[in-house]
Amino acid sequence: MLSELSKRVLLFACCLISIHLFAQKKTALVSGKVTDENDQPLAGVTVQVLNLTKNTITSDSGYFQLEVQPNKAVALVFSFTGFISVQKKFYLSVGEEERVNIKLLHAVKELEAVTVKDERDRKQAGLINIDASKALLNPSPIGGIEGLIKFFVGSNNELTSQYSVRGGSYDENLIYVNDFEVYRPYLVRSGQQEGLSFINPELTSGVKFYNGGFQARYGDKMSSVLDVTYKKPTRNGGSAYLGLLEQGFHLEGVANKGKVTYLLGVRNRTNQNLVSSQQTKGNYIPASADLQTLITWQAGDRWRFEALANLSQAKFSLTPTESQLTSSVFSPLYSQNLGLDIFFEGHEKDRYSTSFVGLTAVNQPGRRLQLKWMLGYFNDNEAENIDITGAYLFGEREYDPSTGTTGGVINPLGAGVNQLYARNALNINIWSAAHKGSLDKGSHFIQWGNTIERQMISDKLHEWVYNDSAGYSLPYVPGSLNLSSSIKSSADFGVTRFSGYVQDNIRFKDSAGFVLNAGIRYNYNTLNKELLVSPRIGFSLKPKSWRKDVVIKGAAGVYVQPPFYREMRRYDGTINYNLKSQKSYQATLGIDQHFTLFKRPARFTAEAYYKYMTDVVPYDIDNVRLRYYGANSAKAYAAGIETRLFGELVKDAESWISLGIMRTKEDLEGDTYTVYKNANGDIIGPNTPDKVPADSVINSIGYLRRPTDRLVTFGMFFQDYLSTNKNFKVYFSTLFGSNMPFNIPGNARYRNALEIPPYLRVDIGFSAQLLAAESKRRSHSPFKNFENIWASLEIFNVVDRANTISYQLIKDFSNNTFAMPNRLTPRLLNFKIVAKW
Numbered sequence: 001m002l003s004e005l006s007k008r009v010l011l012f013a014c015c016l017i018s019i020h021l022f023a024q025k026k027t028a029l030v031s032g033k034v035t036d037e038n039d040q041p042l043a044g045v046t047v048q049v050l051n052l053t054k055n056t057i058t059s060d061s062g063y064f065q066l067e068v069q070p071n072k073a074v075a076l077v078f079s080f081t082g083f084i085s086v087q088k089k090f091y092l093s094v095g096e097e098e099r100v101n102i103k104l105l106h107a108v109k110e111l112e113a114v115t116v117k118d119e120r121d122r123k124q125a126g127l128i129n130i131d132a133s134k135a136l137l138n139p140s141p142i143g144g145i146e147g148l149i150k151f152f153v154g155s156n157n158e159l160t161s162q163y164s165v166r167g168g169s170y171d172e173n174l175i176y177v178n179d180f181e182v183y184r185p186y187l188v189r190s191g192q193q194e195g196l197s198f199i200n201p202e203l204t205s206g207v208k209f210y211n212g213g214f215q216a217r218y219g220d221k222m223s224s225v226l227d228v229t230y231k232k233p234t235r236n237g238g239s240a241y242l243g244l245l246e247q248g249f250h251l252e253g254v255a256n257k258g259k260v261t262y263l264l265g266v267r268n269r270t271n272q273n274l275v276s277s278q279q280t281k282g283n284y285i286p287a288s289a290d291l292q293t294l295i296t297w298q299a300g301d302r303w304r305f306e307a308l309a310n311l312s313q314a315k316f317s318l319t320p321t322e323s324q325l326t327s328s329v330f331s332p333l334y335s336q337n338l339g340l341d342i343f344f345e346g347h348e349k350d351r352y353s354t355s356f357v358g359l360t361a362v363n364q365p366g367r368r369l370q371l372k373w374m375l376g377y378f379n380d381n382e383a384e385n386i387d388i389t390g391a392y393l394f395g396e397r398e399y400d401p402s403t404g405t406t407g408g409v410i411n412p413l414g415a416g417v418n419q420l421y422a423r424n425a426l427n428i429n430i431w432s433a434a435h436k437g438s439l440d441k442g443s444h445f446i447q448w449g450n451t452i453e454r455q456m457i458s459d460k461l462h463e464w465v466y467n468d469s470a471g472y473s474l475p476y477v478p479g480s481l482n483l484s485s486s487i488k489s490s491a492d493f494g495v496t497r498f499s500g501y502v503q504d505n506i507r508f509k510d511s512a513g514f515v516l517n518a519g520i521r522y523n524y525n526t527l528n529k530e531l532l533v534s535p536r537i538g539f540s541l542k543p544k545s546w547r548k549d550v551v552i553k554g555a556a557g558v559y560v561q562p563p564f565y566r567e568m569r570r571y572d573g574t575i576n577y578n579l580k581s582q583k584s585y586q587a588t589l590g591i592d593q594h595f596t597l598f599k600r601p602a603r604f605t606a607e608a609y610y611k612y613m614t615d616v617v618p619y620d621i622d623n624v625r626l627r628y629y630g631a632n633s634a635k636a637y638a639a640g641i642e643t644r645l646f647g648e649l650v651k652d653a654e655s656w657i658s659l660g661i662m663r664t665k666e667d668l669e670g671d672t673y674t675v676y677k678n679a680n681g682d683i684i685g686p687n688t689p690d691k692v693p694a695d696s697v698i699n700s701i702g703y704l705r706r707p708t709d710r711l712v713t714f715g716m717f718f719q720d721y722l723s724t725n726k727n728f729k730v731y732f733s734t735l736f737g738s739n740m741p742f743n744i745p746g747n748a749r750y751r752n753a754l755e756i757p758p759y760l761r762v763d764i765g766f767s768a769q770l771l772a773a774e775s776k777r778r779s780h781s782p783f784k785n786f787e788n789i790w791a792s793l794e795i796f797n798v799v800d801r802a803n804t805i806s807y808q809l810i811k812d813f814s815n816n817t818f819a820m821p822n823r824l825t826p827r828l829l830n831f832k833i834v835a836k837w
Contacts, residue, residue, distance in 0.1 A: 050075035122592045124517075136834055149163055192274070200290075234258075261295070284317070316350040535558060549594040563580070635666065642659070
């Protein structure tokens with residue numbers, strides 16, 4: 001059954017589709033294909049009506065179609081950087097369609113413009129441009145833009161769209177859509193509870209991802225920036241896709257002679273096929289849906305107005321029945337596989353809903369000056385309702401089929417009961433107002449901005465865990481019943497934040513030489529009354545004397561992260577209102593080289609970086625849930641090198657490989673422990689403070705691996721097609737990450753006590769084009785207006801590796817603790833169809 005949100009979304013979408021279809025005027029149509037002198041299709045060619053703003057661009061196969069005014073002489077101009085423009089005239093009647101084949105010839109003099117345009121992105125440290133069109137092609141359970149980002153930064157969980165960059169936490173990443181900062185839900189505990197990412201790839205035109213060294217114009221986080229720009233349509237069109245995991249469609253169009261444009265995207269996702277195959281069996285109902293729209297209005301030559309809106313809701317319901325966990329243990333006591341069987345009662349019901357509205361006014365007083373004003377509102381409403389009891393039996397698992405107890409637990413080592421109860425509610429409201437501007441003065445490009453933001457947070461937390469082991473409640477105190485953990489707190493507070501920046505991009509002599517970017521940020525908040533100033537500087541240099549096409553670039557600066565709700569909440573649920581901002585001092589240096597590989601263009605990048613962090617707020621990770629200590633009680637560092645190779649192993653099909661080496665560690669305050677010794681130097685048991693022998697030693701743990709520490713990260717995306725038919729393609733992706741530490745929650749002494757094994761993920765997708773753009777169709781065909789239709793079959797986790805995401809701690813009858821791994825998804829199939837018109 002559809003949720004109420006889904007019904008409302010579908011009803012609203014149907015109304016818009018009706019309006020969209022009703023608004024169509026009687027026109028004529030020009031369509032065809034654009035190729036080069038070698039008859040190869042050209043993608044991205046601009047097809048524009050002469051003396052009008054109406055235009056379109058060609059698809060990957062070189063196909064285009066454009067509505068023109070009937071009963072009137074019309075000229076179309078075909079232009080593409082590096083090629084000689086072509087002009088062709090038409091005179092069509094109402095409803096008439098004419099197909100043409102256009103051939104563009106190379107123009108040698110214009111090739112330099114291509115180089116100059118590409119150089120801009122090469123000269124920014126940490127920048128990776130991502131092709132949003134590959135988001136639907138990438139064989140990944142989460143898909144989307146974040147699925148592509150993980151090839152460059154790594155991952156350890158295919159069920160989440162969150163990612164860690166250069167040793168940072170999930171909360172250290174900035175996300176912008178059309179200059180508005182967007183937020184994620186905060187109470188989510190596991191990847192299977194997550195809904196859709198805010199970013200809709202079908203609405204996206206440009207994606208810039210900075211994994212470090214980003215400029216002062218971006219906000220106050222310590223790790224990365226994802227800067228997404230939604231497209232401005234030039235024609236009426238849309239797309240739709242249908243898969244086992246996700247379904248959606250989008251519409252785009254123009255009105256009022258091109259002065260008004262609109263985008264509409266609707267998505268629905270269910271992870272039921274993914275999570276139902278996990279170790280915990282039961283009735284899973286994970287569902288999410290969202291609606292997004294962007295409307296622009298060009299009100300004259302100097303003013304443009306935009307309205308961006310998003311409505312999203314995710315629900316997660318689970319009624320577990322049983323779970324079987326297995327861990328291979330080799331020790332003098334146990335040489336067989338250990339098993340944990342859990343039988344459940346109860347259920348979990350969670351709800352996460354967000355809404356966002358952003359209004360923008362852009363003024364262009366002159367050709368070089370642009371002014372922008374922005375108003376935004378974000379609401380996050382979350383609720384967790386959990387009441388699950390699990391009775392468990394722990395021991396050796398039987399695998400001998402002749403015993404009749406295959407798969408069961410024999411020789412019990414422990415038994416008990418776990419109960420988790422939670423009634424948590426969180427509501428966050430954020431209002432923002434901002435002004436941004438830019439001034440182009442030739443060799444100087446100056447940018448500035450100021451933002452005021454009001455955050456209101458209301459939090460009610462009531463959560464406890466009861467553990468019973470062999471008839472005793474833990475922690476065990478004779479004569480009393482104790483909870484393992486109990487949190488009951490509430491918070492209702494507001495904070496006003498002020499931030500701003502100014503920066504200058506300075507070009508010395510010419511664009512192929514030395515470029516310098518220097519800027520400074522400030523931020524102040526009324527909660528802890530910190531005023532912080534963050535200078536940042538970056539440079540790029542292309543040596544003219546070098547024969548090779550190489551750009552050297554680097555950046556250095558101060559990056560601060562003012563505390564938000566999750567960092568401020570301690571383990572016991574109380575709020576630290578005096579928490580300071582975390583601070584990071586960063587430097588990066590890299591190269592970017594273009595060359596030829598297999599007679600095709602290729603690119604190699606490498607960057608080395610170092611980050612030193614103070615006033616760090618330590619945290620533990622359990623699946624995707626971050627539990628902060630709520631205190632500035634650590635210092636940390638991260639250092640590493642990242643290399644990437646982009647190239648076309650086959651023509652017109654870019655693939656890439658990414659390899660990263662990193663080490664990140666932290667030193668916690670107060671992480672000391674005492675080793676008690678007697679007069680002979682022998683280690684003895686715990687003593688009360690007044691009886692500590694003089695020979696006892698107080699040790700400091702020192703630097704330990706951070707929860708995100710991963711020495712090696714490897715990602716690869718490869719695409720290919722049949723040499724005889726490009727309509728049959730294959731997409732292959734691989735992710736590998738070496739082991740990571742797993743901490744005993746809330747325990748400084750036993751941080752890094754456990755280790756999560758290396759993560760390995762191989763996914764593959766096969767696509768076939770069912771309908772090509774240039775194929776001939778009859779006038780009455782229902783597919784006559786479709787550009788193309790693709791069908792894809794995806795195989796997730798081809799090697800069927802049981803990756804570990806976390807551990808469950810179990811005590812046996814002798815009070816020894818065992819760690820049982822919680823696994824991720826096994827091998828699965830997915831099928832989807834994608835159509836564009």
